[in-house]
Amino acid sequence: MIEGALWRKWVFYNIPLILFVFVLLFPFYWMIITTFRPDGELYRPWNAANYMPFWTNNPTIEHIQYLFEETNFGRWMMNTMFIATVSTLISLFCGVLAGYALARLNFPYAGSLGTVIFITYLVPQTLLFIPLAQIIRNFELGDTPWSLILTYPTFLIPFCTWLMMGYFKAIPKELEECARIDGASRWKAMVYIIIPVAVPGILSSGIIAFTLSWNEFIYALVFLSSPDQKTVPVGVTSELIRGDVFFWGPLMAGALLGSIPVAIVYSFFVEHYVSGLTGSVKG
Amino acid sequence: MAEVTLRKINKKFDANHVVKDVDLEIRDKEFMVFVGPSGCGKTTTLRMIAGLEAITSGEIRIGSTVVNEVPPMDRDIAMVFQNYALYPHMSVASNLAFGLKMRKFEKSEIAQRINRAAAILGIENLLERKPRQLSGGQRQRVALGRAIVRDPAVFLFDEPLSNLDAKLRVQMRVELKKLHERLAVTSVYVTHDQVEAMTLGDRVVVMKDGLVQQVGEPLELYNQPANRFVAGFIGSPAMNFADVTLNDAGGRAVAEAPGLKIVLPGELAARARAKMNGADTKATLGIRPEDIHIASAADSSDHCLEAEVEVVEQLGSEILLDTRVGQALVVASIDPNVRVRTHDKLKLALNPERLHLFDPQTEMAI
Numbered sequence: 031m032i033e034g035a036l037w038r039k040w041v042f043y044n045i046p047l048i049l050f051v052f053v054l055l056f057p058f059y060w061m062i063i064t065t066f067r068p069d070g071e072l073y074r075p076w077n078a079a080n081y082m083p084f085w086t087n088n089p090t091i092e093h094i095q096y097l098f099e100e101t102n103f104g105r106w107m108m109n110t111m112f113i114a115t116v117s118t119l120i121s122l123f124c125g126v127l128a129g130y131a132l133a134r135l136n137f138p139y140a141g142s143l144g145t146v147i148f149i150t151y152l153v154p155q156t157l158l159f160i161p162l163a164q165i166i167r168n169f170e171l172g173d174t175p176w177s178l179i180l181t182y183p184t185f186l187i188p189f190c191t192w193l194m195m196g197y198f199k200a201i202p203k204e205l206e207e208c209a210r211i212d213g214a215s216r217w218k219a220m221v222y223i224i225i226p227v228a229v230p231g232i233l234s235s236g237i238i239a240f241t242l243s244w245n246e247f248i249y250a251l252v253f254l255s256s257p258d259q260k261t262v263p264v265g266v267t268s269e270l271i272r273g274d275v276f277f278w279g280p281l282m283a284g285a286l287l288g289s290i291p292v293a294i295v296y297s298f299f300v301e302h303y304v305s306g307l308t309g310s311v312k313g
Numbered sequence: 314m315a316e317v318t319l320r321k322i323n324k325k326f327d328a329n330h331v332v333k334d335v336d337l338e339i340r341d342k343e344f345m346v347f348v349g350p351s352g353c354g355k356t357t358t359l360r361m362i363a364g365l366e367a368i369t370s371g372e373i374r375i376g377s378t379v380v381n382e383v384p385p386m387d388r389d390i391a392m393v394f395q396n397y398a399l400y401p402h403m404s405v406a407s408n409l410a411f412g413l414k415m416r417k418f419e420k421s422e423i424a425q426r427i428n429r430a431a432a433i434l435g436i437e438n439l440l441e442r443k444p445r446q447l448s449g450g451q452r453q454r455v456a457l458g459r460a461i462v463r464d465p466a467v468f469l470f471d472e473p474l475s476n477l478d479a480k481l482r483v484q485m486r487v488e489l490k491k492l493h494e495r496l497a498v499t500s501v502y503v504t505h506d507q508v509e510a511m512t513l514g515d516r517v518v519v520m521k522d523g524l525v526q527q528v529g530e531p532l533e534l535y536n537q538p539a540n541r542f543v544a545g546f547i548g549s550p551a552m553n554f555a556d557v558t559l560n561d562a563g564g565r566a567v568a569e570a571p572g573l574k575i576v577l578p579g580e581l582a583a584r585a586r587a588k589m590n591g592a593d594t595k596a597t598l599g600i601r602p603e604d605i606h607i608a609s610a611a612d613s614s615d616h617c618l619e620a621e622v623e624v625v626e627q628l629g630s631e632i633l634l635d636t637r638v639g640q641a642l643v644v645a646s647i648d649p650n651v652r653v654r655t656h657d658k659l660k661l662a663l664n665p666e667r668l669h670l671f672d673p674q675t676e677m678a679i
Contacts, residue, residue: 204398207365212412212463213386222411226402 064282065093072278093279094287103284105258106265111291113175113261114243117182121239124183125190126232130220132191133198134206144195151188155248158184166253177253178261182243189242190235197231198224233299241292262288315376315389315466315499316341317362322371324357324523331357333523335371339501344493346514347503349546354523355503356471362501363392363469375467386415391460392469395476397452399444405455406440412463430461433492450481457489461496470502474509486512507547511535519543541676544599544669550633552599555641556673559585559594568598568670572639576615578665581679585670588679596679599669602633605645605661612662620645622657636661 064072066089074081097103131137132144162181171177201224209219225232250264257269266284270277317339324332332354339345347355360366362373364385373380380388391412400408406427413423431437434454444452453473460468473489474482490513493500504510510517511531519526519534519542527539531547538544544552557568557575566582566589568575575598577585588594608617620636620643627649634645634653638661645661653659670679 202396202398204394204396205400207363207385208392208394208398208459209400209411209415210365211363211385211388211390211392212459213415214411215386218415223400227400229402 061282061286064278065286066090067279068092069279093283096277096280097283097287101269101280102258102260102265103262103287106260106262107287107291109175109259110244110261110263110288113178113182114240116175117179117186117243118236118239120179121183121186121190122232122236124187125194125235125239126225126228128187128191129194129196130198130224132195134203144192147188148192151185151192155185159248159252162249163252172253173255173259175259178243178246178249181249181253182246186239186242190239193235193238194228194231197228201227237295237299240295244288244292316343316374317345317467317499317501318372318374319358319362320372320374322358322361322373323369324354324361324366325369331523332361335523335525337518337525337528339499341499342497344500344502344513344515346510346517347501347520348505348507348510348517349520349526351505352522353520355505355518355520358520359469359471359501359503362467363390364388389466390469391463391465391467392471393456393460393473395472397444397456397476399452399455399459401444404441404443405436405447405458408444408455409440409458409462412459426462426464427458430458433461433495434458449477450485453477453485457492461492466499468498468500470500472504473502475504475506489513508549511547517547519546521546537678538669539678541597541599541671541678544671544678548601550602550644550646552601552669553605553641553643554671555598555638555643557596557598558592559589559596559670560592561586561589568596568668570598570639570641573618573641575618575663575668576665577668577670581665581668581670584679588670588672595673597671597673597676599671600643600663601667602644602646603631604664604667605643605647606664607647607651608660608662616663616665616668617660618643618663620659620661622653622655622659625653625655634659 063084063086067086068088068090069092071082071086071088076083128147132140132147162184166172166177166181171180205223205227206219209223210216214222245263246261247263250261251268254260254264257265260268262284266281266288270281270284317337319335319337319339322332322335322337323330331352335354335358337345347358349355357366361368362375364380364383368381375388375390400411403411409427409430410423413426418426427440428437431440434457436451436454436458439447439451439455444455447455453476456473470489474485477485486509493513502509502513504513511534514531516528516530517534518528521542527534527543529537534543534547538547541554545554555570555573557570557573559577560567560569562576566577566585568577568585576582585596588596618638620634620638622634622636623642624633624635626633626635630649631646632649632651632653634647636643636645636659643661647653671677672679
C-alpha cells in the first residue's frame, strides 16, 4: 500500500486501478449489452433523440434465438469443445512427459533440445499454416476435426513442455530421490510423487492450452470449410459477417456464449491456477 | 549384519575431482559421522553410498554385496534429507507407508510398522496431518519415521538437523543418539557441525577437499589430531596456532617465537628432536584454549607466557580471553570467577601434556 496523504493514494493507486479495470471490463460489458439490445436500438443513428448506447430498456433474447435457430451455433460449440479438449489432452500428455525428461533426465543436449522446442513455439502460425495445409491435404484430413486436433499440438506441445519443465525444476530433487530409495522406480516416482505434486502446474498449462485452442482462428479458418464443421470463432465471423454487413446482435451473442465455457474453466481452477503460475511447492 | 566398505572411491564431475580415493570401513551397528567444511565431498560420498550418484571408480560394499551397479531401491538403505523431502500431497501416515507399499507389504504389516515407528517418535497424533501442517521438528520426526518403518540395513543422514533452530537441534541430537542405541542400525551421518560429529559419532571421518583427513573416535580426533586441519576443525573454540622455531637449549627442546618460549615436554620433545635439522627448524605449535589457564605459583615458567588481554567474552560457564602474545593471537578459556579486564597484562600457563606440533609444510602432526 502507498503511505501518506489521501490524494497520493488516489492519484497513484485508486484512479489507475479504476481505469485499468474499466479498460479491461468495458468490452465485456459492451458484448453483454449488445447481445440483449433489439435491432431497432442497435442501428439507431447516434444523433437520434432517444440514442442511448450504454443501456437498454427493452432487453431481448432474439439474437440468441437467431444464433441457435438460423445458424449452426450449437454444432460449432460442440466442435470447439471436442477439438479443444482432445488437443489439450494430447498436448498435456506429451508436454508433461517431455517437460519431465528435459528437467530431470540428464541426457546429452537436454538444454539445447529445450531451447529448440521453445523456438518452434516462436514460429508464427500465419507462416506455419502453409506447410501444414499441404500435410493436411496429403493425409486427407481437410474439413474434419482431426485437421485441428493434430495441428493445434504443434504450438500447444512446446508451450506445455516449456511450462512443465519450469515447474518440474522447481520441485525439490530430494522428493524423487527419497521415493527412489523408498523403492519406487523412476516411473513410479514420477506417477506417485512428482505428478501429484505438479498438479497445479499441469492444471495451469491445461487451462492455457484449452483457451488457446478454444480461441484459435487461423488454422480453423484454413482447414475447415463446411458450415457444420466450423469452430465458434470461425463460424461466428464467417456466417454473421456477410460482405460488409455485420449482424452485431448475433455476433455479440456468439462471442458471449463462446466465452462462457472458458470462464467456467478458469473460475473452477483459479486457485490451482494461481499457485501453478507462482510455482509454490511447499515441502 | 551390514557393514559398509568403501574401497578407493573416486567421484569426478567433469573436470572437478570432488572425492579422492576414499577408503573406509564402517562397522556393523556403528554410527559413523562424516564432517568437514562445505564442498569437502562428504555429501557426495553419502550420495554414492545411497546410489544417487554413480561412482567414477572404486568399490562400495553393503554387507557382502558390491553395490556399485545396484539401484538405490535395492540397496536396503533409508535416507533422511536435509529438507526432509516429505511428500507434500500425502498425509504423515501415507508418507510413512509409501516405502512399504512400494515393496508390496501386507496392509496389516504396514499398519503395525507405522504404529511402532510413530510410538517411538511420539508422532501418533500427527498421522492424519499433511506435512505443511507440521512444525520443523515434527517434519524431522516424520522424516526419521519414514526411515525407521523400512527397517533397513543402513541409515543415511544428510545434515538432518541443519534446518532446525538451535534449541531444537540440541534436543533432536539427543533423540537421534537414543534412537540409534535403541535400533542399533549401521548409520552414516553427514554434518558440517563438529559438535554434532563429536556427540553423535561412534567414529568420525574428517574430510577436506575430497580427501579423508582422519578417521577415529571423537576423543582420538580431539586429543591426537593427525594434521593441522583436523586440529583446527575439531574443538570449539578452535585450537590456537603459532609459528615457532624449534631449538636445542642446553639439552632441552624449546619452541620459540617473539614473546614466547616453551620448553617441550618428554615425548613431544623426542618427536621434535627427530624432526630438527640444525638450529631454527620451523614448526607450528598448537594449543587448545581449554588447555591454557592463568599461571599460579605452581606453574613452572617453562610453559608460561606473557599476554595482553584484548577482548573478554564472559560465557557464564567460562571466560574466553582473546589475548596477544608477541605477534600471535591466543584464545584462552579460563575460570569464570576470575576478574579480568581488557588491556590487563597476564601470565598464562599452558598444559605441557596438551601441546601439539605440526610440520608447517605438510601440516602433519609431529
